[in-house]
Amino acid sequence: MKSATGFTGSGSRDWFIQRVSAVVLAVYTVVVLGWILCNGGFNFEQWYGFMMTTPMKILSLLSVLSLVAHAWIGMWQVFTDYVTTRQMGPSANGLRIVLTSAVIIAVLAYAIWAIQIFWAN
Structure with missing residues (x-):
């Protein structure tokens, strides 16, 4: 039987994944913009220090995977x-x-590239 969609095989599951991925991307945007607004005039070392903390690496990875799923379904x-x-x-x-x-x-190339950026160190 032909699947209803190209990602999960179910339109309702794809709909749910797109909504969850949008929430993850929104949270990531708020966290990054919040940090920028609270740390105006930051330099590379401060930015690198913030982005390379384990919580930000995990949130960044979740955001990249959410972007991949969201883009693919869309x-x-x-x-x-x-x-x-x-x-x-x-x-x-x-x-x-x-x-x-x-x-x-x-999307696979972007995901691999992002994983390499955040987790290669």
């Missing part, structure tokens, strides 16, 4: 809604495969 939905044979003809299937593959490669 782009999959866009491709399945707008890159269709009804709208584009028979070439839509090939185009959808190319676009989907490009998104998968991009």
Whole structure:
């Protein structure tokens, strides 16, 4: 049986993952902006010290993984809604495969890069 979505196989689970990932990204944004506002005029060493603490490494990793899931679900939905044979003809299937593959490669590359940045030390 063909799955309903490209991430979890369930539209309601994908919806839930997108909402949770949005909350994680919002929390991360508030934490980082809060630190910037409380530490105006900071230098590289202070920023590095803040970002390389274990709690920030964990929150950053959760944020990267949330961004990957959020982007993948969103782009999959866009491709399945707008890159269709009804709208584009028979070439839509090939185009959808190319676009989907490009998104998968991009989000995996970004995730690996971010993990390397935060956890290579």
